[in-house]
Amino acid sequence: MKRVVIAGVSGAIGGALATRLVERDSQTRVIGLCREPGKASEFLRTHQQSTVLPWDAEDSASPAAVSEALESLLSKQEGVDGFIYAAGLLHGADMFPEKRLEDLDAGSLARAFAVNAAGFGLLTQALLPWLRHREFKRVAAVSAKVGSITDNGFGGWYAYRSSKAALNMLVRNLSIELPRRCKPIACVSLHPGTTESALSEPFSQSLAKLKVHTPSETAANLLAVLDGVGEEDNGRFLSWDGSELPW
Numbered sequence: 001m002k003r004v005v006i007a008g009v010s011g012a013i014g015g016a017l018a019t020r021l022v023e024r025d026s027q028t029r030v031i032g033l034c035r036e037p038g039k040a041s042e043f044l045r046t047h048q049q050s051t052v053l054p055w056d057a058e059d060s061a062s063p064a065a066v067s068e069a070l071e072s073l074l075s076k077q078e079g080v081d082g083f084i085y086a087a088g089l090l091h092g093a094d095m096f097p098e099k100r101l102e103d104l105d106a107g108s109l110a111r112a113f114a115v116n117a118a119g120f121g122l123l124t125q126a127l128l129p130w131l132r133h134r135e136f137k138r139v140a141a142v143s144a145k146v147g148s149i150t151d152n153g154f155g156g157w158y159a160y161r162s163s164k165a166a167l168n169m170l171v172r173n174l175s176i177e178l179p180r181r182c183k184p185i186a187c188v189s190l191h192p193g194t195t196e197s198a199l200s201e202p203f204s205q206s207l208a209k210l211k212v213h214t215p216s217e218t219a220a221n222l223l224a225v226l227d228g229v230g231e232e233d234n235g236r237f238l239s240w241d242g243s244e245l246p247w
């Protein structure tokens with residue numbers, strides 16, 4: 001991937017993915033998106049191969065502002081050959097993963113759907129003119145295994161689980177439409193594996209039994225999976241070790 005847009009570069013996984021892509025290839029250009037560009041690492045803010053643009057999944061005007069800014073950064077002919085959506089929301093100031101039905105809250109559900117699902121579809125829409133060139137393109141949504149409907153034997157986390165399931169459905173829909181309009185392309189969902197980050201931090205004690213990766217390990221794992229993704233993998237839900245997950 002040589003011209004890559006990554007949403008959520010102020011986050012642990014998005015930031016590590018962007019850093020790794022820049023570090024591994026002096027020809028790769030990364031356009032990073034996040035709410036506050038000043039929160040991205042100094043490395044990404046100052047490196048000549050990277051540009052950080054403002055974008056907020058909860059602001060409906062934001063995708064158009066991103067495509068407007070992209071106009072002066074990348075020609076549509078050249079286009080992007082990678083789009084990775086690594087933004088996500090599990091908890092916030094007035095938001096915590098629900099344990100039971102009584103915890104459901106309209107505001108939290110709407111926020112989770114905006115950040116975890118809609119943002120991916122709307123940014124893909126904004127990037128469409130840059131996805132229509134003839135080279136192979138990878139579009140990847142960083143999802144979560146807990147978004148698998150088949151795998152859900154535990155319940156809870158209503159807003160997060162259901163918004164990730166919605167994200168997965170957006171991936172499946174796009175895996176049908178994008179090859180008709182932007183061939184050659186593959187659109188996939190990725191489970192990053194449990195990773196040290198602000199998102200997973202409140203659960204670190206209960207995660208102690210699990211293998212927890214550093215953001216840098218996760219970025220290496222996800223890029224290894226993405227590097228191996230070809231057109232034949234379009235529409236798959238892949239885990240960080242390359243194994244397939246059930247929808």
Ligand SMILES: NC(=O)c1ccc[n+]([C@@H]2O[C@H](COP(=O)([O-])OP(=O)(O)OC[C@H]3O[C@@H](n4cnc5c(N)ncnc54)[C@H](OP(=O)(O)O)[C@@H]3O)[C@@H](O)[C@H]2O)c1
Pocket residue numbers: 007008009010011012013014034035036039055056057058086087088089115142143144145191192193194195196197198199200
């Ligand atoms: N960490 C794990 O164990 C784990 C496991 C499974 C799946 N995932 C998924 O991996 C992805 C990355 O998570 P992470 O662990 O790197 O968490 P993180 O460090 O908390 O990063 C989350 C990112 O999402 C961004 N975000 C939140 N609300 C936003 C909004 N309204 N508009 C735009 N961006 C917004 C954050 O931006 P700000 O910096 O502005 O808040 C940040 O860049 C998420 O989709 C998450 O669901 C993580």
